[in-house]
Amino acid sequence: MLICLRRKSKYVWVVMFAINETWQCELLHSDVPTWVHWPCVCLCVFRCTVMPTQHDVVWHECTCETVHRSHHVAIASPIAKKTCVFSHNINTGTMSIGGSAHERPTLAPMGRGDIVLVTGGSGLVGHGIRSALDDELRARKLADVEKREYIDALGVQWVFASSTDADLTQTTATQALFDRVRPTHVVHLAAMVGGLFRNQRQNVEMFRVNSAINDNVLACAHEHRVTKVVSCLSTCIFPDRTTYPLDETMVHDGPPHDSNLGYAVAKRNLDVLSRLYRRQYGDRFVTVVPTNVFGEHDNFHLDDAHVIPGLIHKFHRAKAHGTPMELMGTGAPLRQFLYARDLGRMFLWALRNYDEESPLIFSVPELAEVTIKDVAQSIARHLDYDGAIMWTGDERQNGQHKKTASPDKFLALYRESQGKEFEYTPFDQALRATCQWFVEHYDTAARV
Numbered sequence: 001m002l003i004c005l006r007r008k009s010k011y012v013w014v015v016m017f018a019i020n021e022t023w024q025c026e027l028l029h030s031d032v033p034t035w036v037h038w039p040c041v042c043l044c045v046f047r048c049t050v051m052p053t054q055h056d057v058v059w060h061e062c063t064c065e066t067v068h069r070s071h072h073v074a075i076a077s078p079i080a081k082k083t084c085v086f087s088h089n090i091n092t093g094t095m096s097i098g099g100s101a102h103e104r105p106t107l108a109p110m111g112r113g114d115i116v117l118v119t120g121g122s123g124l125v126g127h128g129i130r131s132a133l134d135d136e137l138r139a140r141k142l143a144d145v146e147k148r149e150y151i152d153a154l155g156v157q158w159v160f161a162s163s164t165d166a167d168l169t170q171t172t173a174t175q176a177l178f179d180r181v182r183p184t185h186v187v188h189l190a191a192m193v194g195g196l197f198r199n200q201r202q203n204v205e206m207f208r209v210n211s212a213i214n215d216n217v218l219a220c221a222h223e224h225r226v227t228k229v230v231s232c233l234s235t236c237i238f239p240d241r242t243t244y245p246l247d248e249t250m251v252h253d254g255p256p257h258d259s260n261l262g263y264a265v266a267k268r269n270l271d272v273l274s275r276l277y278r279r280q281y282g283d284r285f286v287t288v289v290p291t292n293v294f295g296e297h298d299n300f301h302l303d304d305a306h307v308i309p310g311l312i313h314k315f316h317r318a319k320a321h322g323t324p325m326e327l328m329g330t331g332a333p334l335r336q337f338l339y340a341r342d343l344g345r346m347f348l349w350a351l352r353n354y355d356e357e358s359p360l361i362f363s364v365p366e367l368a369e370v371t372i373k374d375v376a377q378s379i380a381r382h383l384d385y386d387g388a389i390m391w392t393g394d395e396r397q398n399g400q401h402k403k404t405a406s407p408d409k410f411l412a413l414y415r416e417s418q419g420k421e422f423e424y425t426p427f428d429q430a431l432r433a434t435c436q437w438f439v440e441h442y443d444t445a446a447r448v
């Protein structure tokens with residue numbers, strides 16, 4: 001296996017091969033930018049053994065004839081596609097593993113042998129990812145049903161964990177989950193989540209629970225040398241008083257809205273912690289920032305839910321009992337609603353393609369923004385509710401007026417890598433499917 005790493009005008013070549021079940025690694029530093037010449041012109045050769053089980057490196061030989069400067073090289077180990085950072089200290093002449101990676105080799109595409117752990121895999125977004133994986137299987141005529149653990153179309157094993165598998169606020173439970181699953185990749189969704197009113201009531205818990213979960217998950221992913229982590233933020237982390245549309249550079253520009261200060265700051269800290277692991281250890285930790293999400297398998301709790309599932313439940317109940325509908329606030333706030341199945345496809349893309357320090361916004365276009373009043377009327381239509389809709393008119397129940405975010409960066413990267421546009425499910429179609437799913441699953445699977 002040969003990996004080429006460009007260092008300014010120079011090239012560094014890394015050759016990895018297996019002998020007697022240990023991986024040999026040769027790192028060749030050459031002035032000539034074409035690999036066919038490397039045997040003749042290499043200036044120094046470092047030899048090491050990467051133990052296949054512990055992913056440790058043992059230097060059994062180091063010949064270093066000419067070294068012009070200290071250098072750090074990140075190597076993707078073929079054993080579990082781990083990234084190791086090899087450093088040569090010019091003063092002591094020693095080699096070490098760890099330190100910051102200034103250069104990152106392109107990772108091999110995901111495939112057989114990779115294991116993706118999805119924390120929070122039993123929730124709304126986790127189900128969106130499962131649906132996206134199932135759609136890929138169907139497209140390849142490998143139809144599968146939604147399962148908790150399965151092999152995807154690329155041969156990758158997926159494990160969707162819930163809080164019953166491990167309470168991720170607890171360090172030992174988190175470690176045990178990682179020891180058991182031994183993931184090569186992590187999609188980190190697990191969080192204490194809720195709509196505006198739950199956030200207002202439980203700001204302290206939102207901060208403490210989510211901070212603990214995020215600290216445990218990233219620390220374990222680092223200790224296990226996970227190849228990549230994609231963590232989930234939310235557009236509520238952006239400043240409340242700002243200009244629009246929001247973009248990825250604006251996350252820390254001012255305080256978030258008071259209503260969800262605890263949740264938003266815990267999420268902002270997840271962004272900061274991911275960046276720090278990247279900078280200090282070269283970990284491939286990235287973050288994505290979805291707008292308001294909805295879909296099948298949501299939490300439809302009357303008091304704690306987000307607005308779409310909350311209203312679906314309320315309209316369904318009002319219709320069944322013939323009671324009047326009075327909704328919170330004025331209905332004037334604006335939101336961009338993203339279907340969980342579309343978000344699932346975005347997560348698959350990010351896991352396979354995105355590797356930047358900056359968070360990446362996952363949103364519908366700005367023009368798809370709708371008022372809460374519009375949404376209420378659409379839900380009433382889909383559920384055949386023809387009674388009156390009243391509003392309390394209390395502006396304190398409105399929450400943030402809007403948080404319009406731009407998906408431009410994602411859309412451009414997607415277009416560039418896939419050679420086509422990202423296709424969103426039309427909002428009305430997705431809303432109808434969600435209403436239908438709720439009615440059909442009210443007595444069984446729906447969280448009410």
Ligand code: NAP
Pocket residue numbers: 119120121122123124125126161162163164166167168169188189190191192193213232233234235289290291292293294297298299306
């Ligand atoms: P959800 O449906 O409420 O699911 C939450 C998931 O987290 C569940 O799988 C839950 O497990 C798990 N979880 C909660 N506490 C846990 C703990 N202590 N230990 C282990 N697992 C725990 O939420 P969601 O909407 O799918 O949210 C997923 C991610 O998307 C979150 O990071 C959220 O912040 C983000 N997000 C959501 C929205 C939205 O509108 N929903 C918008 C932007 C970002 P159990 O099923 O066992 O409880």
Ligand code: GFB
Pocket residue numbers: 194195196197199234235236259260263264291292293304305306307308310311327328329330331333335372397398399400
């Ligand atoms: O989805 P939602 O709760 O969250 O939407 P946010 C709240 C909007 O819907 C407010 C109106 O303008 C409410 O006045 N609304 C009307 C209702 N009736 C209801 C109802 O019965 N239930 C709910 N929930 N809303 C959350 C953040 O903000 O968005 C979280 O608090 C998270 O931190 C999430 O980021 C995505 O968009 O206001």
